Amino acid sequence: MTLVDLTPRPPADERLAVLPVAIIGAGPIGLAAAANLAERGIDFVVYEAGDQVADSMRSWGHTRMFSPWRHLVDPASRRLLEAEGWELPSPDRAPTGDEVVRQYIAPLAQVPAIAAHVRTGVAVIAVARHGMDRTRTRARAAAPFVLRLRAASGEVTETTARAVIDASGTYSSPNPLSSNGLDLLGMAEIADRVTPALPDVRGRDRDVFAGRRVTVVGAGHSAANTLLGLAALAREAAGTTVTWLIRNTQAVRVSSSPDDALVGRADLGGRVEAAVARGEITVIDGFEILSARRTDAAVELIGQRRGAATTHLTDVVVNATGFRPDLAMLREIRLDLDDIVEAPRRLAPLIDPNEHSCGTVAPHGFRELSHPEPGFFIVGMKSYGRAPTFLLTTGYEQVRSVTAWLAGDAAAATQVELVLPATGVCSTDQGDGCCA
Structure with a gap:
């Protein structure tokens, strides 16, 4: 393993000093990084692939967060907002994703210190070092980063940072629907019948599900939220049936601990169990999906259950199997990732879902997030790789430490503090982020 010098100091090369810091993603963590850099007077540019800031969050905005407002707002962002007359919403209330975007993220993106630096509709498709691939070492740290950008028009350009x-x-x-982690055989045939996690089943996406056989694949909080929405839809729309298909032998993997400080999350497991007991949700456990195909009237999921070949027919599939980091754009960047969860190697033991819940993650910052590529950091949910234990407040402390390092503030960069709500146990089998 390549050793990295983690002595807190910013890049000193004059070529780098005149360039901005590039932030990929204008969600809550990306904009928190922007706010911290703005406070320190460091130039930056935020690149957001979507047409609006927090594009991904808007996709599941109908879903209520587990955390209350007091855990959802980055301190530096709050200071910038309050200087513009903004007030924190009810601190103890858990908002929906849409409310977070409307009342916090969108106003933050309009703060003058940030607004002029945000580029929406611009996807970062590759990152490298200027004039060198990942194999070249000499003078590497002094070379600017190159970001290849693709605009909504399709135009491809490059910029430096x-x-x-x-x-x-x-x-x-x-994550794919297949149990082995590979792209599902037959996915192309059924793609138009598969929806992403957390669809708005009683709102925007109601017509997709009403009156149909719906199968939710996955055993985490995203699955649980969707199952509850579908159970309610089934009471409203005749012919709607709900099946919960999981590869584990136990259906409920979400927290229902009375010790969980996030009340909404603690209640989720119990509500799903009650819906199953009432017959509103049919559970098929121990089902390992191997392939799929389209029939005249249905989607057929093909697999095995307890060692025997089996199939399951449905009309619509919700993929709630969780998420994984997209590392393709970082092919020419030197990364040091854990072999199992694909998180930065120093961070991985601190977030291992087999050992930690969302609320027992140790404070961590630039040291744990560093890679053999000086000046490059993965933060937020992506820094957790495949571990489903992320909290926004954790990401806010990450970027505070990283931006302090970039500013040359060694004391602030190394002094990391994190106060998290007590939680129930998170499991690797959940497959999705459990603590938003």
Whole structure:
């Protein structure tokens, strides 16, 4: 393993000093990084692939967060907003994703110190070092980063940066439906019958599900939220049936602990169990999906259950199997990732879902997030790789430490603090982010 010098100091090369920091993603963590850089007077540019800031969050905005407002607002962002007359909404109330976007993220993106630096509709499709691939070492740290950008029009351009903060998240790269982690055989045949996690089953997407056989694949909080919405839809729309298909032998993997400080999450498991007991949700456990095909009137999921070949017929499939980081754009960047969860190697033991819940993650910052590529950091949900234990407040402390390092503030960069709500146990089998 390549050793990295983690002595807190910013890049000193004059070529880098005049360049901005590039932030990939204009979600809550990306904009928190922007707010911290703005406070320190460091130039930056935020690149957001979507047409609007927090594009991924808007996709599941109908879903209520587990955390209350007091855990959802980044301190530096709050200071910038309050200087513009903004007030924190009810601190103890858990808002929906749409409310977070409307009342916090969108106003933050309009703060003058940030607004002029945000580029929406611009996807970062690759990151490298200027004039060198990942094999070249000599003078590497002194070379600017190069970001290849694709605009909504399809035009591809390149730009340079002194450092890169990848806060692009994982929502756009879900885990496959197949139990072995590979792309599902036959997926092309059924793609138009498969929806992403957390669809708005009683609102925007109601017509997709009403009156149909719906199968939710996955055993985490995203699955649980969707199952409850579908159970309610089934009471409203005749012919709607709900099946919960999981590969585990136990149906409920979500927290129902009375010790969970996030009340909405603690209640979720019990509500799903009650819906199953009432017959509103049919559970098929121990089902390992191997392939799929389209029939005249249905989607057929093919697999095995308890060692025997089996199939399941449905009309619509909800892929709630969780998410994984998209690392394709980082092919020419030197990364040091854990072999199992694909998180930065120093961070992985601190977030291992077999050992930690969302609320027992140790404070961590630039040291744990560093890679052999000086000046490059993965933060936010993407930094957790495949571990489903992320809290926004954790990401806010990550970017505070990283931006302090970029500013040369060694004391602030190394002094990391994190106060998290007590939680129930998170499981690797959940497959999705459990603590938003």
